Amino acid sequence: MSKIPATPQGITNSVKIPDFVRSEEDGRPREECGIFGIFGNSEATAHTVLGLHALQHRGQEAAGIVSFDGARFNSHRSLGHVGDHFNTERVVERLKGTAAIGHVRYSTAGEKTLLRNVQPLFADLNVGGVAVAHNGNLTNALQVRKRLVKSGAIFQSTMDTEVIVHLIATSPRAALRDRVIDALLQIEGAYSLVLLTKKALIGVRDPLGVRPLVLGKTDDGGHILASETCALDIIGADFVRDVEPGEIIRISEKGVESFKPFPAVKSRFCIFEYVYFARPDSFVEGSSVYDVRKRIGAELAREQPVEADAIIPVPDSGTPAAIGFAEESNIPFELGIIRNHYVGRTFIEPTENIRHLGVKLKHNANRASIRGKRVVLVDDSIVRGTTSVKIVQMVREAGATEIHMRIASPPTTHPCFYGIDTPRRDKLLAANHDLESMRQFIGVDSLAYVSANGLYRATGEANRNAQRPQYCDACFTGEYPISLTDENDNNTPAQLSLLAERA
Amino acid sequence: MSKIPATPQGITNSVKIPDFVRSEEDGRPREECGIFGIFGNSEATAHTVLGLHALQHRGQEAAGIVSFDGARFNSHRSLGHVGDHFNTERVVERLKGTAAIGHVRYSTAGEKTLLRNVQPLFADLNVGGVAVAHNGNLTNALQVRKRLVKSGAIFQSTMDTEVIVHLIATSPRAALRDRVIDALLQIEGAYSLVLLTKKALIGVRDPLGVRPLVLGKTDDGGHILASETCALDIIGADFVRDVEPGEIIRISEKGVESFKPFPAVKSRFCIFEYVYFARPDSFVEGSSVYDVRKRIGAELAREQPVEADAIIPVPDSGTPAAIGFAEESNIPFELGIIRNHYVGRTFIEPTENIRHLGVKLKHNANRASIRGKRVVLVDDSIVRGTTSVKIVQMVREAGATEIHMRIASPPTTHPCFYGIDTPRRDKLLAANHDLESMRQFIGVDSLAYVSANGLYRATGEANRNAQRPQYCDACFTGEYPISLTDENDNNTPAQLSLLAERA
Amino acid sequence: MSKIPATPQGITNSVKIPDFVRSEEDGRPREECGIFGIFGNSEATAHTVLGLHALQHRGQEAAGIVSFDGARFNSHRSLGHVGDHFNTERVVERLKGTAAIGHVRYSTAGEKTLLRNVQPLFADLNVGGVAVAHNGNLTNALQVRKRLVKSGAIFQSTMDTEVIVHLIATSPRAALRDRVIDALLQIEGAYSLVLLTKKALIGVRDPLGVRPLVLGKTDDGGHILASETCALDIIGADFVRDVEPGEIIRISEKGVESFKPFPAVKSRFCIFEYVYFARPDSFVEGSSVYDVRKRIGAELAREQPVEADAIIPVPDSGTPAAIGFAEESNIPFELGIIRNHYVGRTFIEPTENIRHLGVKLKHNANRASIRGKRVVLVDDSIVRGTTSVKIVQMVREAGATEIHMRIASPPTTHPCFYGIDTPRRDKLLAANHDLESMRQFIGVDSLAYVSANGLYRATGEANRNAQRPQYCDACFTGEYPISLTDENDNNTPAQLSLLAERA
């Protein structure tokens, strides 16, 4: 490969959080996403539909697929779930080809996604077409975008991902792989990418490996890139290995090639993927998510024991930790809260007048396992705390005599800028309250979090290495490993709202 | 009340199942449903929306509400979930009034519901408007329908419920309540009904009380009728009591009145509501569904013990029994199968070619809790067995060394004709196989069911009373307590397909 | 055929108009409609789609088709135009059969048609299924409906047509044809009907023959019934003859049979079909509509001559009369008003603020043929006069030096109760104004109408026979030939609004 000055931007040991943090209303897309790519398979699009379906928990608002059929790129993008808009023979029929990439996208509550902001992005470059799908968040996207617009670039979306496409397009290098490297050297942030060209499927993970990406293969010799292993399971593909931080994988007729254009740095995988985001049946970075969660529950039971009659998970994400807690504490595990499976994200409480009722659209207390008991509620995390207040009240009304809350992560004190949507800092309960005032706010008899060391132990580490933490845990510690360039530029929300169009 | 010769039709101790059983393709609507009614509440429709939402598990294909606003009846009916089509201010605004009834409807796979078959039904009678919603199934509906058509009645739907409306319309009696009694005396089957007139909300449960119906009240003096208590919980209403078998409840400005026009017979509540159908957080006939299910699991662990490393529920209905089994057997409870929450009923496997792959749209095995272990799979029932085969294969491929299946109900050997959709008898695995051949078919190392007595014990009975069973358990025993008139009339499917219209 | 006491109801020489006339807001469906039926043709539904398309001018709001395929009745009904919802292979494919009937429906402005009010109606009677489509209006429908409801009938629509179906259903006679006759003897009003049974296509025209109905045949021996001959032209069928007033045509495998169960009375065809409603390329009652309209224009030019520079039609219905006027007067015919072909019925003027501008959504003046000229505007009729005011103002602003308006019918002084939607009497300009005040209101230099005798001469009559008029001309004379029973019953609008449901 060609020589490229290889200095990935923006990686630091720790940066201070700027005073101005992005508000929920700034119109900036801060999605968590799932990505999938396949090469060398006669049912490329059908497999991509299934893979995206398995990754649906990483983004439910929109989905898109681009395939290449040897002559043309074919594309379908839609708001809504994969199962609603992609699993038809008509769509699969139209997206012909033996290679494809796909994307599922999450969006913040209340923000309406525009169809033009649905990935994969496609561009017809001088060297041929290229499609890109991205999981993560670039922290200098606005800075780069301003520079590109100044030189005449025209953006069609408001997504940070589009700056990557423009950097590839305007790179002076010849080979697409070199253009990609050229582009990556100019961006900062957390990213896992899949790119599709006429010749190859390319996968990229940022130098710190913040977001996951795995390599798999199918029986017939095809190869797959996906955010999580559950996307391999659904199509019966085998797990090969994690893509390494800073690695570029190129899958083509020549087979699988690996490039590492960046200087090696210690990786910082997002520990919140273990706590909440990844699916429990996935293996990430070598560990079972389910096992890690159960071990967090066991750590919590040891660190913060309590006398009680029932261990009750807050469904569904608190369940594995609750099982671990129950096993370790030898207190019965009970389904004390029943989740209503028919609630979509869009269920609106019907009228102003009855909104004050403690309306229980998503959950109902299971009186039979609560009434007259001392219960431990196990949840994965507390963000704003407003949901916890309602759940505790519901459990109290169902007749619990004592309620103890145990949280399977340290207090969430800082927002994420690397691809997980979190509220701004002043909305984070733990950023502004000490433990006792949180306990009072939530209304429980006791409240306790697992320690950072306990969390690290559950992942298999001896302890958190304070000098050089093994994970990105900025949301618990405020130690951001990658520069927050755009945040520190004091950009206003208005600078990002370019055109109020709706598709 | 007026004197009416009170001989409810068709109740028997036991009838033989006819040779001809209704096939899935006969076009006959055989839904399980949920019903809700409210009277004397200023937010009648908004509460009905919430109540139906809580009953959504009883029917996901269509929903409808009729309200009365003092001058007019207002109605909205829609295919799809309550949360998708009713929770808008526009709909709630339009369905004005202080009284309303609602209905959710289940339909068999592959059968497309016509909008005209969505309840509540409404008719403008000589005595004023009446709306009806029905949970259950009439077993002489076709016979009565033929008689009515002969005398000039015109039917607008293919629903059995419409015969009730016509019988009310043509009754010679004056008062609506007497007309309803008159109508009920002519029908056979299982039914819980709610009716709305200009003056009253009326609730009815059939003489055997096969389907559930509960009475609740709101803080402001309003009254509610609903299929299950979870519909009271969601709106913060209090449970008053179960409506009794054969009881007619009339709620009006005069308050709550009770009528029992039928001679008293011993009740036969549907035991399958405990096993599978009702929500675990509901109380039916005085017992917690969750507790009964856990006790079934414990009975099963005592009756059919097995040495193993993990107790794994088949989600979601097997979970409470699995918890009971794990507690009783002291074997760890593990989430060994992860359910994909984003699968709608409509997800179609994308193409013919990849359909042979063991595609796992709904579930994935959680390898971490299965690999190298002897596992017990706990499920609520086996109907055709085809799903069980796939799940066992998936668990086997995930590395289980032994798989033992334990079923929280006796073998399902007979179809239900009283309101729960089941396949015809020749499709029921247990109707045609002995235990060993079922074990081989499903591919497990051992297979066992709870006994009928074990099931009855879990509900609080000492044992099943063989002479006069405490429940309707025809699906396990073939002892049908109500005549199957239409089945024995040798009607052909064609007789029921009147007009192939789609709305 | 069987003996039936044959006294058609309600036919009079002249009745007085009741004080209470139906308002536009009374919710009562008063559509003008088009009907079509075909028997013995392998492409029955495809031909019906085309036939309804040719009759689209008779009703644009909704359409429906019912076919019979030898075993089942198949139906499709939809709001909107035939071309939008019926001309797909999927619909034609589904509506199999060699016989079919169809209906297009007009609805009053602002009234939203419910899908359940779209024809053909279908009912499954004791003697088999029957579908009905109706053009016209029954004048005692409410009276009959009340009687039927009292005896237990349940209505599914608010259409007058449904009383016919119920009367057929409850008739004590055996043969369907006798049941139909039995039903017709109980109804009053204007009606042309097509009915489809398993064995036959039946066509009926009321004793006075107020609404049109023609018989046609296809090359392959099939037969057709349609409102106008243009529906024969579109499918290349041949015109056989008009169905006669009071005649019942039965088309079956036995061929075409004719019955005349009513005593012969002198016919009273609707003269407004010539003036406005029928398509100019149709022949009705033996005359070309286009020719009659041109002759009306010529009569008008003779009766009401004027010195002018250009004869300008108000498009499109005034065009043939304007051509006749121009020819007779030897003044140039000019397109002085250009119609915008892209205006649907639903174009709403965008905002309150600009509504006061003389917004010209439908028409624009063609300055080049108006400026500096004395023009004659020729229109078919004036109903409320509001449109005329706007058109005159537009023509004036375009530079006309004189504007003379000539109307190709006598003044419209009375509403129609026989199937053409007209406003109530107090909204009819000519009912409340003399000629001079109308001229001032409309703002023209002169205003003149053709005389009743002139109109009759244009149709080929010598003169209007005042004792026994040859046509129904109640809208010009107030002489209603059929009783207005419901109107005289003082029914309130509320009595007709049964259920505020929207499909």
Place this chain on the structure above:
Amino acid sequence: MSKIPATPQGITNSVKIPDFVRSEEDGRPREECGIFGIFGNSEATAHTVLGLHALQHRGQEAAGIVSFDGARFNSHRSLGHVGDHFNTERVVERLKGTAAIGHVRYSTAGEKTLLRNVQPLFADLNVGGVAVAHNGNLTNALQVRKRLVKSGAIFQSTMDTEVIVHLIATSPRAALRDRVIDALLQIEGAYSLVLLTKKALIGVRDPLGVRPLVLGKTDDGGHILASETCALDIIGADFVRDVEPGEIIRISEKGVESFKPFPAVKSRFCIFEYVYFARPDSFVEGSSVYDVRKRIGAELAREQPVEADAIIPVPDSGTPAAIGFAEESNIPFELGIIRNHYVGRTFIEPTENIRHLGVKLKHNANRASIRGKRVVLVDDSIVRGTTSVKIVQMVREAGATEIHMRIASPPTTHPCFYGIDTPRRDKLLAANHDLESMRQFIGVDSLAYVSANGLYRATGEANRNAQRPQYCDACFTGEYPISLTDENDNNTPAQLSLLAERA
């Protein structure tokens, strides 16, 4: 203004048509369009909706509007008619502002427009946002596009218009007006443009003035740019003047400024706008379209007289010429062909089997004015001739004894490359047939066209100036006044099909 070397590209006296002409299937958008812009009006969007509605005949497939509200650009784009998707209060409400531009777009039959190809285009440039709407066709768009892609530009559509946007974006000049001039100097073709920036509405007409553009003003001091005067009429605006060929109009708070950066050349307005494209009530280049058409009919009657009984227009575009022909020849004008107003573009003949019937979806012969007569059919032009064949056959079957066809333009022998969609040359009837073989093909007794000089005389010229024709008449003569660069580059259709996406 700044100095810019002003040499508009590509204007020639005459160029030869290349051998390769664009096929219908090449995926290249060759729409005829309508444009509208307004500045300084408080109801900018509402007026734009009305203006586009008046221009709907110039493009029915899609429409779009961009407004500027002082802070943001707001946009709405939709497939379908303006009246269907824009005239709602919600849309008008959302597109706030006192300035707006809009576009209606025509697309070739069978080609499905992508939403991303709907104008106006919007781009956020370094100097601020700019929206562009275009009527015409660039003849070197592909050449420029290739150059831009080579330097890293990313295109979001397949429209030629987008090259203008990119040229503006990458211009080294500072002021937007100078950037626009810079861009225009690099493009060839026919174009009328409206551009909207934060400060101004800009209108441009190409140096030859091939496509129309007029300037108007409203009572309250606002200004309007529109393709035709009928768009001024609909909102009651006054016509000011035609924008001149090569003129740039800038409307801002400073008022109306005019720039002429190009060297003056003799104009070549499209003569086909008079023949067919413009609305008859519009004035273009100073003349009434209706008057020109009537004069063409009169010229034709003088040049090609015929003995006959009726002059019949082929609706609707042949009507004015037929009136002129009838007046000049003193033969009666008759509506011999009735157009069905309810045919949308999408009406598909229902099934294969009946497609061979001469199905008359759009027109029907009016027998009454044809039977037994010698008729003259007057049409505006013959392109492929296939429609003429069907119409002649229909008129023959209706009983005409002789049929003479008279065409109100010279034979169409060459395709248009300047913005009017025409088939490629080998599909043009007159390109491959002499008059006699055309007469036989169409099946008439005589066939004649107006002469080129006759056509020019009807527009007010003395004669066609063969050395320097006063109009672009390439479709009749093959003398193309602007270079056909892309056509001569031998680009393949495949080069233009970039991505088969459907929105």
